[in-house]
Amino acid sequence: MHDIVIVGGGPGGYASALYAHNFGLSVALIDDERPGGTCLIRGCIPAKQWLYVAEVFSTVSHAAEFGVVTEQPSLDWAAALARKNQTVEGLVRGLGGLLQKNGVEVITGYGRLAGPGKVEVESEEGRQTVEGEAVILASGSHARTIPGYDFDGEKIVSSDHALDWPQRPNRVAIIGGGVIGCEFASFLVDVGAEVHVFEVMDQIIPGSDAEAAKQLQRQLQKRGVKFHIGVAVDAPKVGETVVVPFGEESVEVDVVLVSVGRGPNTDDVGLNTVPAEVDQGFVVVDLDTMQTAQPGLYAVGDIVAGTPQLAHVGFAEGIAAVTHIATGRPRAVNYQAIPRVTYTHPEVAEVGLTEAQAVERGLEVETAKHVFNGIGRAIIIGDNQGFAKVVSEKGGAIVGAAVVGPQAGELIHELMFSVGWEAMPDEAAAFIHAHPTLSEAVGETLMSAAGRSLH
Numbered sequence: 001m002h003d004i005v006i007v008g009g010g011p012g013g014y015a016s017a018l019y020a021h022n023f024g025l026s027v028a029l030i031d032d033e034r035p036g037g038t039c040l041i042r043g044c045i046p047a048k049q050w051l052y053v054a055e056v057f058s059t060v061s062h063a064a065e066f067g068v069v070t071e072q073p074s075l076d077w078a079a080a081l082a083r084k085n086q087t088v089e090g091l092v093r094g095l096g097g098l099l100q101k102n103g104v105e106v107i108t109g110y111g112r113l114a115g116p117g118k119v120e121v122e123s124e125e126g127r128q129t130v131e132g133e134a135v136i137l138a139s140g141s142h143a144r145t146i147p148g149y150d151f152d153g154e155k156i157v158s159s160d161h162a163l164d165w166p167q168r169p170n171r172v173a174i175i176g177g178g179v180i181g182c183e184f185a186s187f188l189v190d191v192g193a194e195v196h197v198f199e200v201m202d203q204i205i206p207g208s209d210a211e212a213a214k215q216l217q218r219q220l221q222k223r224g225v226k227f228h229i230g231v232a233v234d235a236p237k238v239g240e241t242v243v244v245p246f247g248e249e250s251v252e253v254d255v256v257l258v259s260v261g262r263g264p265n266t267d268d269v270g271l272n273t274v275p276a277e278v279d280q281g282f283v284v285v286d287l288d289t290m291q292t293a294q295p296g297l298y299a300v301g302d303i304v305a306g307t308p309q310l311a312h313v314g315f316a317e318g319i320a321a322v323t324h325i326a327t328g329r330p331r332a333v334n335y336q337a338i339p340r341v342t343y344t345h346p347e348v349a350e351v352g353l354t355e356a357q358a359v360e361r362g363l364e365v366e367t368a369k370h371v372f373n374g375i376g377r378a379i380i381i382g383d384n385q386g387f388a389k390v391v392s393e394k395g396g397a398i399v400g401a402a403v404v405g406p407q408a409g410e411l412i413h414e415l416m417f418s419v420g421w422e423a424m425p426d427e428a429a430a431f432i433h434a435h436p437t438l439s440e441a442v443g444e445t446l447m448s449a450a451g452r453s454l455h
């Protein structure tokens with residue numbers, strides 16, 4: 001009998017397993033592959049490695065603008081793929097070592113709940129029942145598709161396949177202009193592919209600040225991405241190439257990448273053996289504790305109903321669940337201050353409410369904005385498009401922020417504090433930013449939000 005049995009070794013599951021050692025709890029972690037999950041093996045990490053390959057390629061291609069003369073670079077795709085695999089392997093192995101060091105028993109096999117406190121594990125060796133005082137379900141998610149676009153791994157692919165393409169595709173249609181679709185568009189166009197992005201909503205990265213999404217779209221368009229916004233595609237014609245029809249028009253490509261969202265892995269995890277509530281496949285939990293309707297059964301990560309599907313949300317929810325198991329006290333995640341980053345070039349990073357969401361909630365808000373155009377550091381690095389934007393309640397605290405531009409994913413974190421601590425613009429603007437840094441764009445925005453400005 002363990003203190004905690006965890007099903008799924010992605011960020012939600014492995015963070016729970018690692019954190020449990022703070023309380024001296026014994027843990028069994030069940031995964032049907034090596035722990036790492038979507039994030040380490042076919043998500044965040046490999047996707048960001050490919051984006052960095054594109055960044056290096058682009059930097060070298062434009063080196064002459066800085067007086068550095070090189071041959072036009074070419075891309076050794078096999079070497080880039082090997083680099084991606086090496087990064088993933090290093091992190092997966094490192095995680096394995098950490099779990100071992102923390103005394104976590106890793107069990108390889110497929111786990112299903114088999115009543116309160118029981119998980120039946122199926123593996124090549126047979127079946128065994130693993131028991132725990134508490135069970136955390138962290139089985140993660142899988143790529144969804146749309147009718148007519150069943151994945152075949154070659155012509156119609158998900159991000160899982162695209163991260164392992166053996167060579168660069170020449171022409172790609174991306175169905176879905178959300179975070180994953182835009183990240184692939186940014187990477188592919190920068191390494192020379194022809195890219196079409198289809199988005200059925202009226203903006204890319206739906207739900208994001210509309211101005212930030214427009215800025216990203218404009219910059220990707222300038223580099224050659226063709227956007228089809230507010231457009232629903234019809235079923236494709238798959239042959240040597242793939243024809244993607246939409247309305248009276250169509251595009252012909254070599255491969256279609258479908259990125260229309262991710263569904264929870266909860267169909268076959270034994271949820272029918274416990275009285276936990278499930279909503280369209282997602283597990284309903286008490287967000288103060290991550291506990292389901294079945295006492296002692298917790299859910300964290302991408303399977304949780306109504307919380308963002310992000311690795312760091314999985315980490316935070318794992319910490320919340322383990323804290324409740326160990327202490328009986330809630331340690332709720334502050335969902336209001338979770339940074340959300342799209343790692344395109346330029347990056348788009350947000351925290352808290354967008355202006356539109358704040359208005360929808362009936363808040364009277366004001367916004368302040370500062371562009372990167374005049375920021376010395378941005379000019380030095382030749383990457384000075386975009387802006388920082390702060391949304392605050394009229395006469396009140398900062399409720400949200402967006403940054404689109406160089407290093408936005410790093411810069412958003414000081415705004416995370418502002419939103420998380422419900423800082424007044426004047427309080428946040430009182431701090432001095434070093435010169436010349438990109439973070440001056442944030443400093444200047446905060447000053448404007450406080451009713452003053454410098455440049």
Ligand SMILES: Cc1cc2nc3c(=O)[nH]c(=O)nc-3n(C[C@H](O)[C@H](O)[C@H](O)COP(=O)(O)OP(=O)(O)OC[C@H]3O[C@@H](n4cnc5c(N)ncnc54)[C@H](O)[C@@H]3O)c2cc1C
Pocket residue numbers: 007008009010011012013014030031032033034035036037038039040042043044045047048109110111112138139140141159180265268269300301302303309310311312313314343
């Ligand atoms: C291309 C891509 C890029 C992404 N980039 C980012 C990013 O930059 N930043 C970010 O925050 N998020 C990103 N994400 C999302 C992030 O990967 C997920 O939010 C995160 O991995 C969810 O963690 P999880 O623990 O809930 O589930 P997962 O990571 O999906 O892990 C679940 C694990 O459980 C195992 N499993 C499932 N069912 C069972 C079972 N019954 N028995 C045993 N094992 C089981 C699976 O094999 C898997 O290892 C990205 C996702 C994709 C696809």
